[in-house]
Amino acid sequence: MFFANLLGSGNLTDSGSDFWRRFLGSSRNSTGITVTPDSALALPVLQNCVSLLAESIGQLPLEVFQRYGEGQRKPAINHPLYDVLRYQPNGFQTPYELREAEQLALGMHGNSFGLVERRGDGNVTAIWPLDPERVGVFRGSDLLPYYQVGAHPERLPMRQIHHVRWHSRNYYRGLSPIELHADAIGLAEAVRQYTGKSFANGVAISGVIERPREAPPIKDQTSINSITDQWAQKYGGMDNAKKVALLQEGMTFKPMSMSNVDAEVLGILKVSGTDVARIYKIPLPMVNDLEKSNYNTLEQLLIHYVVFALLPWVKRHEQAKMRDLLLPQDRRDHFIEFNISGLLRGDQKSRYEAYAIGRQWGWLSVNDIRRLENLPPIQAGDIYLQPLNMIDSTKGMPDLNNPGVRAQLEMQQRQIERMLAQ
Known part of the structure; x- marks a missing residue:
């Protein structure tokens, strides 16, 4: 009670995302692009990073082990949790699908939540995935987290929720990598939108049409629009590239040089992609950037990926599962572990x-x-x-x-x- 009074009690977070946007700043960044997990996932390099981690976690063997003797262990095939983790976590998902979804939620939102179903003796019988955007985390007077799922009026205690979190500033809810790095991701989105619109709306014969100075100006806006519309229709877009234009009445075509933004767009795309890979600590060859890699270094890069990028996520999953899914009396002689030796x-x-x-x-x-x-x-x-x-x-x-x-x-x-x- 002393610590509860010292640290305070009551709401730590609210159930929506508005609190986090106030806490971290709006996800609308300096580029003017509103960054959301869905829009960020459309970036190929970010999708590659989060799916690489999710698929790696999903395919790793995961088992419950029992300690015996001196330093000996064996698969705890008779433990109720063994079948849940190894064969059927819930009524519709495979173990691979659940672990992949958990890691995908972590990579996008910084939190993964699962509803834990237990039998009478407290052992787990199923783990049901929850949408992280619909789960609120609250700190109770006992300093333990409580969870509110959607519009459900009752806040659920820890024993009913399996929660894996990323880095946290308040220790209860993980930060969202997408919102934390909204500027870097927003830049990548802005460049791609700019490039896409340039291809969609650009004129293949890039320049302007000039009429002779002595020619009377065209004052009728309808006529001007008719000329430009016909030009755009005939020569605009990729389908009309390399067509030959015929100019009359002394008109001339003046090519326009490429702007600095156009000239640097590929460089900006590369730098923004590298920044996204840095967020998840993924070596560039692992996201198909093979510019400076060779077959002599790929093995070392794989080890680098496993040790520095994948292993921290693995440990988060392992220890959260031991905390949430094993009963206190089982933790002395049972443990949950991924097998990553094959990747090393x-x-x-x-x-x-x-x-x-x-x-x-x-x-x-x-x-x-x-x-x-x-x-x-x-x-x-x-x-x-x-x-x-x-x-x-x-x-x-x-x-x-x-x-x-x-x-x-x-x-x-x-x-x-x-x-x-x-």
Whole structure:
């Protein structure tokens, strides 16, 4: 109660987006373009960034594990949450679809909300996605968040909502990357709108028509409009490009040089696309900008993407799921984890060389290696080798003339060769 009085209670946010626009500033930015999540998603580079993260999260294996022994773990296939996360999260979505939608909402709105359905003993039976624009977050007198969904009069407690949030200034609701970076996204939208309108309304023979000075001016606006309309109809737009014009009555055509904005439009498009990629920390080759990449660096770029762009989102999902979906008594011996090891693999030759070193020096078994390669275990594959030269120096070197010692060395060599051949 002391902390509640110290920090205050009551509404932290309201249910609509007006509060956030007041808090962060209007999403109408310096370019004059109103930026919304829907309009931002129409930008190819932004759609590429958010969908790349969403599809990466969606395809990663996600399981509930149970700890046992010393540092051992196994899939908790008998836990009620296992089937929800692995096979059917709700009545209509696949696990991939739900996780993809959660990450898409995070990338666009900074928040992902799901309605949690529980059975009598408190275990989760379903997770239903919620529209983040229709969910309000409130701080109660107990300092815990409460949620109001749409026009529903009752505010729901944490146990009924699965909430994953991005960076937050108030710790309860995540910031929207779209509204936070409205200027950068608005610039990209403005340039694309300008380019599109230029192609739609531009004249292929770019310039002006001049009449001789001694010719009497045309004062009838209807006649002027008729001439310009006919010109635009015959020579305007991409379909009429490269047509030949016939001028009469001493009229001349004066080409107009390209404006600075026209000359720099491609550069502006590139810079604005790079800014959007920076928002989500996506390496440019991952959004199909291959200008400065080569096949020698793509592997390192993939690792860079996983470690610096994808992994923070993965940890947000994992820890939010452990908080919201596991019962307190289950958290000591159960945990939820994505498997990202497949994304961090090197090429086949490098992997096999690393496995050989780990096997030879004793910290990997055959089954450890097969598990990393997503292969089933084999019988007697859990044996760990110990090189004979790695012994207590006070006991001397192994006797290579001993048939038993030589047999053990030969067995180790054969096991390494079999492992590499599989």
